[in-house]
Amino acid sequence: MASTTLLLVTAVAIIGSARCFAADTITANSxxxxxxxxxxxxxxxxxGFFRPAAPGGGGDSNTASSHNYYVGIWYKKAVKPCTPVxxxxxxxxxSDPASSQLAVAADGNLVLTNEAGELVWSSNVVISGSSLNATVAVLLDSGNLVLRRDDGEVVWQSIEHPTDTWLPGVRxxxxxxxxxxxxxxxxxxxSDPAPxxxxxxxxxxxxxQFFLSWNRTVNFWSTGEWTGSIFANVPExxxxxKYNFEFVATANASYFYYSQQDPTVxxxxxxxxxxxxRQIMWMPSTEEWMVIWEEPHKLCDVYATCGAFRVCDEKSEPFCSCPAGFHPSSVEDWELGxxxxxxxxxxxxxxxxSSVRDKDGGDAFLLAPGISLPRNSSPAAAAASPSSSAEDCRSACLRSCxxxxxxxxxxxxxxxxxxLGLSAMDTASTxxxxxxxxxxxVPSNGCRKRTVVVFVSVASTASILACLSVIVTVLVKMFRRRQRNIRFMQAAAEGGRRGSPAVDGAGGPGAGGGRDPGRAADSNVAASSIRR
Structure with a gap:
């Protein structure tokens, strides 16, 4: 009995040691x-591990877009589907979360290794001291993942390395x-959380002020300067x-953070x-995110929102389209955003x-009506002088590949x-x-060349047909004239043969009142033959 009790106590101790760290903690052994x-x-x-849902999949893992898995933090309560922050x-x-793991390494860092045991990600901090194995990672209710020593000192935290989300309380x-x-x-x-x-x-x-920037090089929107209560360009x-705002500037740092008056929101x-x-808020009644404010207000004011050589038009659906002579580089990527x-x-x-550059098959230019000028200017944008003609401008561009x-x-x-930054315009541009x-x-070039060829071909054919028609008409007329002459001669000859006896029996030219009946008969036969 004593041995049984000892085994139970030992088992409880083992279970207790396995759970000595709360469910919010990651250690070297858990x-x-x-x-x-x-x-x-x-x-x-x-x-934990998650897989981004495909567009329209509603967060269902069965509709995930790929076999790529990531380690992330998401809302546990209320918000559905899975929304990583x-x-x-x-x-x-x-690719295989079952054989990959996130753990505290021997040097005290939080590391992610893949199915091959290779290092994929690390907190990458230098931790000194003798108690490296005592370092633990704890997930806080604020959404912050902290790596700290056993004495409570925080050596790394996720909020200092944000992704696409700025949570309340984060500086x-x-x-x-x-x-x-x-x-x-x-x-x-x-479906791709890569930057x-x-x-x-x-x-x-x-x-x-804070800037929205494209590719970390082009600033296209600003919050404006802090006025003491709000940012000048965000009157919303x-x-x-529902929020408290605070901007802090010291000798060592400048930062802004916001908090919520109702922590349940x-x-x-x-x-x-x-x-x-976008500042958004979860609405439990409708189970969707409501936009509090968004900047820029117009999507087409976002720099290069449609990518290179693509035209933005908020009045169309989809709002991005390719100009004449172009097609989407990747329809699949566009559907994914x-x-x-x-x-x-x-x-x-x-x-x-070089074989076609200087010939008719080289490059040409197509007018893009109703489209704004690109927003990415070049230092050589005004290389031609203001007094240049349109043809001079065209030639200057054509000379450079x-x-x-x-x-x-x-x-x-x-x-x-x-x-970049092409957009449709309601009014004509100068x-x-x-x-x-x-x-x-370029339709104009191609059509012009084809028109000339077709015109020449049609004209040549028409000329040949006209000549043939004239020749045929002349031959037909000659043939018909020859046939009439033949019939006339035949009729005349036949009439002469029939009239010879009558002449001989008339007794001379004075008979019948001076008219030659045989000649009259011959004339009637000939006239009848011609009418037929």
């Missing part, structure tokens, strides 16, 4: 793998000592009493794959092909590289945009 997850203490967030291995998915700004700027970066597409083209971050030059901040700010920044590939020409340019378009109106401008295409894709 890795995340397969379907195992950890949940924050209050049940707000969950961490942070992803560890954004650009390095694993977003710049470390003035290191110059590091935290930025919220969009997904590449709705996309759009990001939101504070001005690295030290002002209080004054119309909502689920809200977040995201940088969407479309390039818009990845617009970065834009459009490409139906046929490649012939500028580099890197020139993809020219505009002419108030002045001549040449456009190099991919054309500058006409001409896109460079292969000559075979």
């Amino acid at each position: 890795a995340i793998s397969g379907g195992r997850t950890v949940v924050s203490r209050g049940g707000n967030f969950e961490l 942070w992803v560890a291995n954004r650009a390095a998915p694993v 977003l700004g710049m470390n003035k000592i290191t110059g590091h700027v935290q930025a919220v970066t969009s997904w590449r597409s709705s 996309g083209m759009y990001s939101l971050g504070i001005d690295p030059n030290g002002t209080s 901040m004054t119309s909502h009493d 689920i809200s977040r700010l995201i940088v969407d794959v479309s390039g818009q920044a 990845d617009h970065s590939h834009g459009c490409r020409r139906n046929n490649p340019l012939q500028c580099h092909n 890197d020139c993809n378009a020219y505009s002419y109106g108030s002045r001549c401008a040449l456009w190099y590289g991919d054309l 500058d006409d945009l001409y896109l460079r295409l292969s000559a075979m894709d």
Whole structure:
């Protein structure tokens, strides 16, 4: 009996030691793998492996877009379907979560290894001290994953490495000592959490405004400076009493954060794959996200939202289309929300092909009516002088294989590289945009050449037919005249034979009142023959 009791106590101790860390904790001995997850203490967030749902799949794992798996944090309560707010291995998915694992390594870092045991992702911090094995990762109710020592010191946290979501209470700004700027970066597409083209971050030059930027190089929207209560270009901040806003500037850092007056409300700010920044709130009654505000208001004001050589028109569906002579580079990526590939020409340019470059089969230009000028200007955009003619402008672009378009109106401008930011216009522009295409894709050139060929062919054929018609008509008339002469001669000869005896028996020319009856008879026969 005593031995049985001892075994039970031992078993309980073993179970207790296995669960000495709460369900919100990852250690060296309690890795995340397969379907195992950890949940924050209050049940707000969950961490584990997930697979992005395909568009329209509603988050069902059966409709996932690929076999790529990621480690992420998502809402545990209320929000359906699975909505990740942070992803560890954004650009390095694993294919088998059952044989991959997230654990605390021997050096104290939080690491993700794949099915081959290879390192995929790491917190990548230097942890000194003798108690490396005591480092643990804990998922908090704020959605923050922290890596801390046994003494409570935080050595790494996920909120300092945001993905596409800015959660309440999270500071977003710049470390003035290191110059590091935290930025919220969009997904590449709705099913690919890899870093996309759009990001939101504070001005690295030290002002209080935040910029939306494309490819971290082109700023296309600003919050405006902090006024003390709101950002100047976001007046919607004054119309909502559910949030508290705070901007802090010190000698070491500048940052902004927001909090919610009602902690039960689920809200977040995201940088969407479309390039818009959106403050959204979960509505339990309708089970969907409601947009509080979004910037820019017009989707076509987002820089390069449709990609290269693609035209944005908010009045059409879909709102992005390819101009004449172009087709989508990737229809599949576009359906997933990845617009970065834009459009490409139906046929490649012939500028580099010396055999056709200087012939009629080279490159040509097509007028793109109702389309704005590109937003990505080039230093050589105004290479031609203002006094140049339209033909001079065209020739200047044609001489460079890197020139993809020219505009002419108030002045001549040449456009190099991919054309970005094209949009439909309601009013006519003073500058006409001409896109460079292969000559075979320019209808005016092709039609003109075909028209000349067809015209010449038709004219030649008509001339030949006219000549043949004249010849045939002349031959027919000659034939009919010959036939009449033959019939006349035959009739005359036949009449002469019949009239000879009557003449001989008449007794001379004076008989019958001086008329020759035989000659009269011959005339009647001849006339009858001609009428027939």
